[in-house]
Amino acid sequence: MELSLSTGCIYIYPLRSIFNIAKESGFAGVELVVSPEVELRGGGYVHRLAESYGLTIFSLHPPILPFPGWADYRTTVSRLIDLALETGARYVVLHTPNARSLADDRGRSYVEALTEGLRRIEGTDVRIAIENRAFFRSGDQDYVLSDLRELRAFADELDLPLVLDTSHAATSSYSLAEAYHIVADRLVNVHFSDLRSPPWPLRTPYLHTYLKHHQIPGDGQLPLADLLGRLAADGYCGPITFEISPIALRIWWPPGIKHRLARCVAYVRRAFN
Numbered sequence: 120m121e122l123s124l125s126t127g128c129i130y131i132y133p134l135r136s137i138f139n140i141a142k143e144s145g146f147a148g149v150e151l152v153v154s155p156e157v158e159l160r161g162g163g164y165v166h167r168l169a170e171s172y173g174l175t176i177f178s179l180h181p182p183i184l185p186f187p188g189w190a191d192y193r194t195t196v197s198r199l200i201d202l203a204l205e206t207g208a209r210y211v212v213l214h215t216p217n218a219r220s221l222a223d224d225r226g227r228s229y230v231e232a233l234t235e236g237l238r239r240i241e242g243t244d245v246r247i248a249i250e251n252r253a254f255f256r257s258g259d260q261d262y263v264l265s266d267l268r269e270l271r272a273f274a275d276e277l278d279l280p281l282v283l284d285t286s287h288a289a290t291s292s293y294s295l296a297e298a299y300h301i302v303a304d305r306l307v308n309v310h311f312s313d314l315r316s317p318p319w320p321l322r323t324p325y326l327h328t329y330l331k332h333h334q335i336p337g338d339g340q341l342p343l344a345d346l347l348g349r350l351a352a353d354g355y356c357g358p359i360t361f362e363i364s365p366i367a368l369r370i371w372w373p374p375g376i377k378h379r380l381a382r383c384v385a386y387v388r389r390a391f392n
Contacts, residue, residue: 120350120391122384123177123358125310127152129370130183134165138172140373144380148175150308150360151206153182153189153199162205169206177358178210178248178308179203192216192225192232196247200236203245210248210308211236212282215264226263237277248280248307249273251298253287253332260291267293267301274305284310284362286332289341299346303353310362311387313339333364335379336386347390359387 124141126134126149134156141149149169151157157165169176179199182189189195199211213233218226236247252265264270267288274281281302287310288298299306313334336343350359361383369375 120356120387121147121175121177121358122387123148123150123175123308123360124380125150125152125180125360125362126154127180127183128361128363128365128368129376130154130365131370134160134168136373138168138174140377140380141174142172144377145384146174146361146380148177148358150178150180150212150358150362151176151202151208152180153186153202155186157202158186162202166206176206176208178212178360179206179208180212181214192229193235196232196236197239200239200245200247204243209244210246210280210282212248212250212308214250215252215262215270218263219261221263233277246280246307248282250282250284250310251287251291251302253284254290265291267291267298271301271305274302279305280307281305282308282310284312285341285343285346286310286312286314286334286362289314290332295341295343295346296349299349306355307357309350309355309357309359311336311343311359311383312362312364313337313341313343315339333362334367335363336361336383338367343386344390347387351391 124146126137129137179202181195203211216225216229220226221230251267251270254260264273283298283302283306285295288295313336314332315334368379
């Protein structure tokens with residue numbers, strides 16, 4: 120088990136500051152979310168910077184904000200693979216497509232991009248891993264691969280590893296224990312965070328990713344300690360990636376960020392020790 124910090128948690132900070140915070144908070148590495156600085160400086164710079172802080176870049180994640188050149192699946196997958204090869208990242212994390220079927224235009228484009236990506240990484244150490252979907256609105260479950268069992272069958276067909284996002288799983292029809300059981304033997308990364316209901320005036324889907332999903336472990340309603348115990352018992356040794364809302368971390372106050380991230384690290388270590 121390795122503790123990883125998603126750079127998306129503190130996206131507004133320079134990479135050097137993010138890596139410093141990760142190191143001082145007790146993380147072994149990061150999941151690198153593509154940002155303007157990553158684009159500008161390139162993968163070689165990011166790799167050297169991570170090494171200077173003694174951090175591993177475990178995985179890569181597409182941009183969390185709309186960027187020019189990252190809207191098309193084929194471009195996104197290709198650029199992520201290039202970046203993985205430059206930074207030494209083992210995993211490229213992809214979400215499931217916003218498509219109603221794998222046969223419609225977006226679904227077909229997703230499969231084509233994934234197939235081409237799998238061809239490109241043959242003979243390398245890079246793997247493409249698929250993350251389970253979050254449910255913000257009632258219609259979200261109508262997207263293809265939104266059901267975890269359907270996603271698992273798709274992963275089996277293409278021999279893909281999976282990423283389990285705990286707060287996303289908690290919005291599905293499965294309990295967290297059931298979700299883990301479905302993906303367990305393909306699991307290579309856990310996006311770890313809690314889930315809680317925000318105050319009534321703020322219960323809008325547009326704010327869910329900041330105020331409902333991706334909360335600090337222990338501050339919400341999920342049985343995360345039980346999941347950690349199961350991971351430990353099963354000998355899970357991949358990264359546990361903290362993907363915490365910037366608002367939950369109160370990113371406007373750097374000393375507070377380190378304090379809250381140190382709490383996150385301690386939460387996991389208690390379960391694994």
